[in-house]
Amino acid sequence: MAGEADIPENGAGKVGGLWVVNPTPRPGARLRLICVHHAGGSPTYFEAWPDLLPDEVEVLAVGFPGRGARRSEPLLRDLDTAVAGIVAGLTPYLDRPYAMFGDSIGALVCFEVIRYLRRAGLPLPARLFASGMVAPHIVWWNPDRPLHRAPDDELFQGLVRDAGMLDEKSLADKDLRAVMLPVLRADLEIAETYTYRPEPSLPVPVTAIRGEQDILLTPEQLEGWSKHTDAGFEHLTLPGNHFYSRDRRADLMAVIVDRLRDDLAKFPPSVADGITVAYPRASMHAVFSRQATATPNATALVYRDERYSYAELDRLTDAFARWLIHKGVRKGDLVGIFMERCADHVIALMAINKAGGVFMPLDTAYPPETLQRFAEASGARIFLTREIWLKNVPEAARQGRSWVMLDAGWPSALGIDAFRDIDTVLPAVAADDLAFVSMSSGTSGAPKGICQTHRASLNAYWHRYATAPYGPGEREACNVYFIWYVWLPILKGAAAYIVPDDIIFDPAPFSDFIRENRITRMTISPSLLGRILQTPGLDHARQLASLRNVTIIGEVVPTALIREFHAVLPDCTLTQAYGCAETHDAASRPVTPAILGALEKVASTGGPQANQRIYVLDENRQPLPRGIPGEIHVGGDSLAAGYFKDPANTAARFVPDPLRPEAGLLFKTGDKGRMLSNGDLQVFGRIDSMVKLRGYSVMLGVVSQALLDFPGIRNAVVDVAMDSATGRPDHLVAHVVAEADKDWSTRLWHFLKARLPHYAIPAFVVPLRSLPLDQRSNSKIDRKALPKPGHEHRLLAATERVPPRDAVEAALARAWCEVLAVPEVGMGDDFFALGGHSLLAAELCGRVNVRHGWSLRVIEMFRTPTIAGLAEHLKENGATVPA
Structure with missing residues (x-):
């Protein structure tokens, strides 16, 4: 069998075509049942199964070449090629718990697929249903007279008729026999040329089932499956022959549902806690001041030609804080900041906090109407800005508020120096006091303010310091998620280099900024990092060479981005983090191509950070089994204090912990994700x-x-x-x-x-x-x-454009063109691939039925969505088009 490195990267494996058929897609299913048919069979054997199973189960059927939709492809005759192709086709579907059902020879295929998955480090099924097949290590055929070489009559009578594969009507169909025998021989050759190779038992429970009247295997041969699992084995007998799975479907479905629900109940819940770690129970600016005392001459802040040491920044922000208090700022007051990301922005927010206030940044890109709404909603009386931005502020937002200009020379213009040496004691600020309010437009467009405490930020920062320690001479580029991370370097003795707003989104000058300033760290969005890496003409290895640690957060992360990054910067640590404004950083882990599974297209983001907890819950706020997607909930020390002046929304999104009420609230993130078996979180995007x-x-x-x-x-x-x-x-x-x-x-x-x-x-x-x-x-x-x-x-299933061959096809073609607003259609074109949907299908049926007296139904269009197929159906039912 092929090894780990041989997994094909496309869904077709080593043979063209789609290996997996999904008869009834169920995107919300909790688990999947992957089915492999018997010798001579096809995926259609399982078409009726979804109707007999609950909605929580999605059925997938493996389709071999040479039959069904793949009938034009050559038949396969060896198991290794089949297994490699099946694994490649299945990997996108292993993103949630699943089980495998193999019927007859399909059970042998399932067994080898599972062993392949284990070697490749891919997720294994919750259970294997081995139906009507001897155990893999038992040689059941006669090497001197293999079935796949038997004469047609012998093969047909001994295997097809006696085993009950076909009913009497089908047995008499010579055309069916001619089509079926080559397929049956090829499948039998796969099984009869198979060589069992010993490996450790599978950590997968096996349910082995046979029909009571099955003449093709004995109970002892079925019992042999017990040697291939160390996770539990059972041997069941159901009424019927070798094809009991067709004739006693309801009995089999009851067994499958019972076992799968039992398996799901044994999955660990999607609940994970980060380790408990001590961090300062203080304000961010108090921690900064202690750092300034320890490293007074070190560079703290750089913006263009401006440079501040720790001591200079500490003294200036102390003086500015006293000035703000003199202007009326009291503890807990909201003070607005409306300016670009720059050194003065940092000085402003730090001074506001030192004055006991809460800073509220407003983005300079906000339109005037948004600025007015935010200013009015905040109730802030003082806003710090520049003359260049004040012109964007509506007059209504200026009235009754003080807009303080921080233009060139502003410390002297405002008389800040007079407050440098006075003995005014700055207010005491506790860890649970608010540090800032992040304003945004909610889903309705109304202002939404997220209240973040000093504690929440410090907890998140201390996790980063522990997991990605700062070394000497660290320089951190700061712009993206500015208010969240500009504190990060300056609380640890490193230098914050502010990336100017006019270059942050331009890959070439941004890369030059990194090189010229010898930047060692940055926090950035996946989209922005991807744009840099995918910009042609940049010498990434040279321009980004100084980087030692990059954190990506804020969006779903494609694994392709991680591989692209490490191809350019193999020695740089890339950390993927997850969080939102209400949770700060919630989960993270360093990521490398080596730890990415072959399955993953969306990278998992590690487990909860220190002093945080993460649950994945269902709509009833109960933990889902690990592996099943649901809504991510986050609790812990980095949780926001709620929404500004919005108790109703706060109560709706910050909810009691259903498992540990004493642990505090959980935030309903609105993000869809799943918890992997190891407690790592995989985020898929918004659930709403x-x-x-x-x-x-x-x-x-x-x-x-x-x-x-x-x-x-x-x-x-x-x-x-x-x-x-x-x-x-x-x-x-x-x-x-x-x-x-x-x-x-x-x-x-x-x-x-x-x-x-x-x-x-x-x-x-x-x-x-x-x-x-x-x-x-x-x-x-x-x-x-x-x-x-x-x-x-337009997304099309292109086919050879075959023109109408009779009047019925021509009538259908005219109606299709009218309804779909396309100039022409082919007889093999799929109605839905041309942009059709249920309402248009209903319109088309109405048109042709009125025009021609037909009785075409919408359901028939779903069953046969081509003109050729519909015309055949109509003509079989007597439809004509009068001359």
């Missing part, structure tokens, strides 16, 4: 990105994840296009960072069709070199800048 599309609930995060699973796609964002006439969502548009080729669209459509319901497949997919970034929100994706799709971006 749900849209109603023609009556269906579509989770945009699920669609994005399916796109990311496609080989060649490195990043993806999915949006909804609105119907201008109705104002309702009409279809999905995806923008992807991808490596496109001439067959890209066709392969992607088939790939998504196997993974998503028809209504969730994007109608348009626009390939881009990179996703645009929104400079107003610190490098988030700028959705407004995404280009609109053109006709060339």
Whole structure:
């Protein structure tokens, strides 16, 4: 068998085509049942199974070449090739708990797939159902007279008729026999040329099942499976013959559901706690002042030509704090900051805190209306700004408020020097007092202020200091997530180098900034880091050579980005972190290509940081088993104090801990993720990105994840296009960072069709070199800048354009063109791949039924979504088109 390094990177493995068929996609399923058919079978054997299983189970069927949708491909005749292909096709589906069901020879295939997965370090199934097959180590065929070489009559009578594979009507069908025998021989050859190689028993429980009247294997041969598991074995007998799984489906489904639910109950819950670590129970500025006493002459802050030592920064901010108190700032007062990211911004926020106040930064990119809303909502009386930005402030926002100018020479202009040597005692500020309020527009557009304490930030910083210690001469680039991380270096004796706003989003000058200032550390968004690495013409190895530690946070991280980073900077530590404004840093871990699983397209982000706890909960706020996606909840010492003057929203999002009420509140992040078996967190995106599309609930995060699973796609964002006439969502548009080729669209459509319901497949997919970034929100994706799709971006399942061959096909083609607004269609084109959906299908059926007196139903369009197939169905039922 192939080893770990031989895992193919595409879903086809070593043989073309899709290995996995998803008859009924269930994106919200808790687990998957992966099924492999018997010799001579096909994935259609399992088509009815989803209807017999609860919604929590999604059925996937493995499809071999030479049958069904892959009938044009050559038949496979060796197990090693089949297993490698199956593993490559299955890896995108191993993102949640799963079990495997192998029917007859399919059980042998499942066994070797599981052993391959174990060697590759990929997730193993919760259980193997081995149905109607002797144990792998038992030789059951006659080497001198293998079945795959037997004469047709002998093979057909002895295996097909006597085992009960076909009913009497099918047995008499000579055409079926001619198609079936080559496939049966090929599958038997796979099994009869298989050589068992001893390996340690699997850590997977095995349920071995046979039909009571099965003539192809004995109970003793089935019992042999017990030697291949050390996790539990059971031997079951159900009524029926070798094909009891077809004839006694309900009995089998009851067994499967019972075992799977029992297996799920044994999974550890998605609950993890970070270690307990001591950190200063003080204010951030008090910690800074202690550092200034320890390293007074060290450089603390650099911005363009400005440079401040620790002692200078401490003295200036003390004086400014006294000035603010003189101007009326009292403990707990909110003071606004409206200026670019610069040294004066840092001086302002530190002085506000030293005065006992709470700083509230407002982004200079905010439009006037937003500024006015935020100023009014905050109730702040003093705002620190510059003349250049004041012109953007509406007159209504200026009235009743003091706007203090911090332009060139402002300390002298404001008389700050007079407050340097006075004996005014600055207010005592405790760890649980507020440090700042981060303002943003909520989902409704109303101002939302997130109240962050000194304690929350210090806890997060001390985790970083412990896990990524600062060495001598550290220089940290600060701009992205500015208010959260500008404190980080200056509380530890390092230098904060502020990246000017006019270069942070431009990869070339930003890279030069890193080189010229010998930057050793930075916290940055994945999107911004990706843009730097993917910008042609940069000498990344030279310009970024000084970097020792980079932290990425704020977005889902594609594993491709991690590999790109380490290819350029193999000796630099890359830390992936997860958190949001309400939780500060919640989880993190250093990431390297070596620790990324072959499965992962979205990197996991480690376990909870020190003094933090993370749960993944269901809609009833109960822990899900590990491996199952749900909503991420975060608690612990870095939690925000709630929303500013918004008790209702605070109560809705900061909720009691259902497991340990005494431990404090949890924050409902609204992020979808899952906890891996080792306690690491994998984040998929927003859980509340749900849209109603023609009556269906579509989770945009699920669609994005399916796109990311496609080989060649490195990043993806999915949006909804609105119907201008109705104002309702009409279809999905995806923008992807991808490596496109001439067959890209066709392969992607088939790939998504196997993974998503028809209504969730994007109608348009626009390939881009990179996703645009929104400079107003610190490098988030700028959705407004995404280009609109053109006709060339429609996602199609391209087929050879066959013209109508009779009047029924011609009538259908005319109606399709009218309903879909396309100039022409081929007889093999898929209605839904051309942008059709359930409402358009209903319109089309109505048109042709009225015009021609037919009785075409929408369900039939879902079953047979091509003109050729529909025409055949209609003609079989007597449909005609009068001349």
